[in-house]
Amino acid sequence: MTPSTTTRAPITPLKPTHQRVAQHLVDGHTAQDITTRTGLSPHTVRQYVRDIRVSVHCPPRCKPQVLVHLLLAAEQVAPPAPERPAPELNSEQQLLLKAVAELSSPRDIALAAKIAPADLRSALANCSTRRAPPTSPSSSFWPTPGAYWAPSRPARWRAEQ
Incomplete structure (x- = not known):
């Protein structure tokens, strides 16, 4: 069996306007959020996302996470800044x-x-329960055990009491 001789086309660098929209995608914003934040029309944002997909050879119906991965792998945008510093682990x-x-x-x-x-x-x-480095304003990097699983009652239940 002979190896495939086809190669992938090089990634086209993004235009500055596309790069700004791509950065919003990497930061986790939806197309509606991007529309609100940039003042662009929804149609323009959708078209820019299509153009970005073509530029990084991303299939048209793949999930946004795949597009973000390809953008980061191709170094077309900067990775998002972490919300908190990483804890110091031994x-x-x-x-x-x-x-x-x-x-x-x-x-x-x-x-x-x-x-x-x-x-x-x-x-x-x-x-x-590791603490964040002392230079951080946050007191704890990791949530306390059980923080995500604590049961909460819907607002309508609290209102009835």
Whole structure:
């Protein structure tokens, strides 16, 4: 079997107006948000997004995340700035987070992180309560355990009481 001899066409550099719209996409804004923020018409924003897709060879019906990935990979726009600085983790904690990202079984995670499976929960809790560097105005980089899963009652329930 012979390897394919076709090559991909080079990526066309974005025009400044397209680059501004692409930067909004990378920052997580929708087409409607971009319309509001830039004052461009919805039709113009849609056309610019089509032009950006063509420029980076992105299929027309792919998800916006794919387009953003291609824009960042092609270095057509700057990556978004992080909201908070990354926490300072030691090598054991970095190994644990890498294991969590790559594996799904708690036992496999513990073994890859070189800790006892019984100690996994406490090790994860220790990583999740790390403090941001002192130069940061935020007190904690990671939310407290359970912060995302706390049940909240809809406003209509609170109003009835």
